[in-house]
Amino acid sequence: MTTRPPSRQLGRERTALFRSLTFREHDTGSHPENAGRLVAIDTALERLDLLGGRPDIPFSAAPDDVLARVHDPRYIAGLREFSAQGGGWLDADTPVSPRSVDIAALAAGAGVAAVDAALDGRARRGFVLARPPGHHATPSRGMGFCLFNTVAVAAAHALDYGLDRVLIVDWDVHHGNGTQDAFYETDQVLFCSIHQWPLYPGTGAASERGNCRGAGYTMNVPLSPGADDNAYMEVFDQVILPAANAFQPQMVLISAGFDAHANDPLGSMQVTERGFGGLARRVVQIAENHADGRVVAFLEGGYDPMALAASVVATLAALDGEGASLFDALRSGDGETETRHDE
Numbered sequence: 001m002t003t004r005p006p007s008r009q010l011g012r013e014r015t016a017l018f019r020s021l022t023f024r025e026h027d028t029g030s031h032p033e034n035a036g037r038l039v040a041i042d043t044a045l046e047r048l049d050l051l052g053g054r055p056d057i058p059f060s061a062a063p064d065d066v067l068a069r070v071h072d073p074r075y076i077a078g079l080r081e082f083s084a085q086g087g088g089w090l091d092a093d094t095p096v097s098p099r100s101v102d103i104a105a106l107a108a109g110a111g112v113a114a115v116d117a118a119l120d121g122r123a124r125r126g127f128v129l130a131r132p133p134g135h136h137a138t139p140s141r142g143m144g145f146c147l148f149n150t151v152a153v154a155a156a157h158a159l160d161y162g163l164d165r166v167l168i169v170d171w172d173v174h175h176g177n178g179t180q181d182a183f184y185e186t187d188q189v190l191f192c193s194i195h196q197w198p199l200y201p202g203t204g205a206a207s208e209r210g211n212c213r214g215a216g217y218t219m220n221v222p223l224s225p226g227a228d229d230n231a232y233m234e235v236f237d238q239v240i241l242p243a244a245n246a247f248q249p250q251m252v253l254i255s256a257g258f259d260a261h262a263n264d265p266l267g268s269m270q271v272t273e274r275g276f277g278g279l280a281r282r283v284v285q286i287a288e289n290h291a292d293g294r295v296v297a298f299l300e301g302g303y304d305p306m307a308l309a310a311s312v313v314a315t316l317a318a319l320d321g322e323g324a325s326l327f328d329a330l331r332s333g334d335g336e337t338e339t340r341h342d343e
């Protein structure tokens with residue numbers, strides 16, 4: 001057991017959670033991206049007594065002008081019309097139920113509220129546990145289970161507030177093509193994506209590095225199937241970390257998808273929940289070093305309910321400044337936590 005110096009009580013400032021039962025009402029039927037994902041997460045958080053004692057930050061749906069910082073107003077209007085007429089399938093992967101667009105706007109609003117809370121000090125750390133996910137939604141098109149790009153709207157909100165440099169780390173197993181598109185020509189957002197290659201949506205080659213002022217501010221690290229915790233840590237430490245330190249972000253956002261987990265049915269990677277915790281601790285350290293600790297994670301993919309829940313717990317533990325003990329407790333089922341900090 002080790003203790004931290006009193007000047008930096010990482011674990012004493014608990015992460016705000018942005019949750020709502022409404023996020024379960026995005027009705028996708030038997031699609032892999034379904035409400036059961038949030039049920040599994042909530043069950044784990046309740047079982048480990050991780051819900052109480054946190055900053056309670058209210059949020060509401062992002063209005064269209066806030067969504068329009070990222071999305072084409074014609075896309076927003078068209079999507080609302082599609083939903084109002086009963087919805088259907090936006091493409092072969094992306095279902096839209098009658099309430100889905102309002103719920104996607106609520107997810108974006110949660111991200112905006114998380115950014116506001118980080119900036120005004122009510123909660124420097126947040127975890128947006130919303131659905132639908134967002135990182136495949138481009139400015140003009142929903143795709144890949146995503147309608148509005150929640151993390152991109154949050155980043156745009158931080159820039160609108162007056163920040164100059166926002167870091168987005170995307171560790172979902174799929175490339176965050178929509179987020180990349182949104183910020184491909186700006187030097188105000190450093191977008192770093194680690195993803196399986198080849199895989200949907202087919203973008204994310206290392207040669208995609210940004211354009212114009214944004215040249216060099218998009219960083220893609222495609223990895224072959226089978227990459228494990230060590231491979232991810234190595235990429236993070238050797239590629240992402242130096243770029244992030246040079247960028248000196250004022251706010252750090254994570255597209256936290258957990259479909260690179262070894263048990264995930266959609267990805268072919270070998271990352272464990274412990275690996276996600278290690279990645280999260282690294283991102284928190286970047287935020288501590290440069291951004292006054294401001295970091296907000298956004299749930300993206302992750303389609304094995306147990307693996308997803310364990311990975312969310314591990315990430316939350318890292319955001320809270322805890323070590324690996326919490327998800328060890330989840331695995332053993334006793335729910336007890338230790339104060340050990342192993343990293």
Ligand SMILES: [Zn+2]
Pocket residue numbers: 172173174257259300301302
């Ligand atoms: Zn994914």
